[in-house]
Amino acid sequence: GQQVMQIPQYQHVQEGEDFTTYCNSSTTLSNIQWYKQRPGGHPVFLIQLVKSGEVKKQKRLTFQFGEAKKNSSLHITATQTTDVGTYFCAGLRRGTSYGKLTFGQGTILTVHP
């Protein structure tokens, strides 16, 4: 079945440091989404990437979709304590039924003040 691998599993940073999480799929994706889940909370949508090589920015967050549409990354510049949480990528394999997103394992980000 489709695998979406996400690394690292955990990341501890000092406030102000940068953070990056990576997703790799075994198959070509139609699109990829990123979600953030705060401790004790529910996933909240951040962004969707659709085009090969696409780069999108949201303030300190930069999202990339690889040229082959098999990998993606989320980079946070100058982390803040409010960035704490688990970041998930979720991909839709090309040709797969609508709605059948596969989530990566997530990266748990801890930010030390």
Place this chain on the structure above:
Amino acid sequence: DTEVTQTPKHLVMGMTNKKSLKCEQHMGHRAMYWYKQKAKKPPELMFVYSYEKLSINESVPSRFSPECPNSSLLNLHLHALQPEDSALYLCASSQEKRGGMNTEAFFGQGTRLTVV
């Protein structure tokens, strides 16, 4: 209103009990989902409803029975669960676009289920 509301927030049930989880959205979304999430794990897709019809069942055991009474409501009926079914159950909804492209999913707060 961009909320997905789930009730109850917490549920403790015995292995012989029957209970139901409820989910409601008023965003006009025609795709609704049930996910199961264990601690420190990603959400796992269980069911997808599209225009009130079950479109995806991810080989979920029959002790979980979904129902979509109308376009705003989604239920998950539980019967004879096992302790390993204890988890956070998340409901989500999204618009469904032609061409099969996923759109943003809005998640509810979840029901934290404990089976004893």
